[in-house]
Amino acid sequence: MAVTVSIPTILRTHTGGEKSVQAAGSTVLEVIEDLEAKHGGLKERLVKDEKLHRFVNVYVNDEDVRFAGGLEASVADGDNLTILPAVAGGMR
Amino acid sequence: MLQIRRDLVDAIWAHARRDHPDEACGVVAGPEPAGPPERHIPMDNAERSPTFYRFDSMEQLKVWREMDANDEVPAVIYHSHTATEAYPSRTDVSFASEPDAHYVLVSTRVPENTEFRSFRIVDGEITEEPVEIVESYMFTHTGADDVPDRAAERD
Numbered sequence: 001m002a003v004t005v006s007i008p009t010i011l012r013t014h015t016g017g018e019k020s021v022q023a024a025g026s027t028v029l030e031v032i033e034d035l036e037a038k039h040g041g042l043k044e045r046l047v048k049d050e051k052l053h054r055f056v057n058v059y060v061n062d063e064d065v066r067f068a069g070g071l072e073a074s075v076a077d078g079d080n081l082t083i084l085p086a087v088a089g090g091m092r
Numbered sequence: 093m094l095q096i097r098r099d100l101v102d103a104i105w106a107h108a109r110r111d112h113p114d115e116a117c118g119v120v121a122g123p124e125p126a127g128p129p130e131r132h133i134p135m136d137n138a139e140r141s142p143t144f145y146r147f148d149s150m151e152q153l154k155v156w157r158e159m160d161a162n163d164e165v166p167a168v169i170y171h172s173h174t175a176t177e178a179y180p181s182r183t184d185v186s187f188a189s190e191p192d193a194h195y196v197l198v199s200t201r202v203p204e205n206t207e208f209r210s211f212r213i214v215d216g217e218i219t220e221e222p223v224e225i226v227e228s229y230m231f232t233h234t235g236a237d238d239v240p241d242r243a244a245e246r247d
């Protein structure tokens with residue numbers, strides 16, 4: 001199950017500057033575990049308390065996984081997984 | 093320093109005033125690697141809230157792909173505060189993840205307010221920077237001196 005993962009600028013320090021890397025897995029979490037094995041340090045930027053970290057958005061193809069099963073969302077061979085920093089803030 | 097065209101500043105103010113009392117947010121894209129800001133993209137505040145903002149995730153995906161295809165970066169990421177001053181909050185800082193972006197804040201707390209402020213937010217640290225509003229970038233120096241050393245150490 002090979003997927004192409006787009007890495008945002010802020011996380012490229014973990015991928016040696018690469019914008020896009022290959023990973024394997026049949027769920028978002030498995031892909032993240034595989035990324036962690038190849039590019040240590042990525043997982044803690046993406047996962048907190050066994051959930052997707054609120055600082056990031058993860059998409060499988062054109063779908064925001066927050067609305068599609070979160071870390072358990074399924075991923076198929078040839079899919080694109082896109083990671084973007086969430087752009088947000090609050091008054092306090 | 094942030095150098096930005098007056099029409100872009102006006103567009104950001106118009107967006108902030110239109111959405112008041114909710115926070116307004118958006119980006120101004122510019123050519124990579126570091127601007128100048130050229131293309132104003134008002135974003136939906138998915139929270140529709142006077143105290144919180146979040147880019148709509150689907151709109152963000154579309155806009156980020158467009159920027160990628162155009163070799164653009166989010167030169168400016170802006171939002172409004174509608175009840176407090178134009179200064180990044182703790183939450184704003186915790187989410188700030190573009191070390192190369194100018195984080196612009198405006199405040200619509202007082203209608204006659206014209207405070208338009210810009211910050212760099214890197215590793216949780218806020219640095220305010222001066223803002224120069226210009227009519228056009230044509231005759232101004234846009235920071236060619238800021239290009240980082242290119243692998244001077246390499247053979």
Ligand SMILES: [Zn+2]
Binds near residue numbers: 089171172173179181
């Ligand atoms: Zn804020």
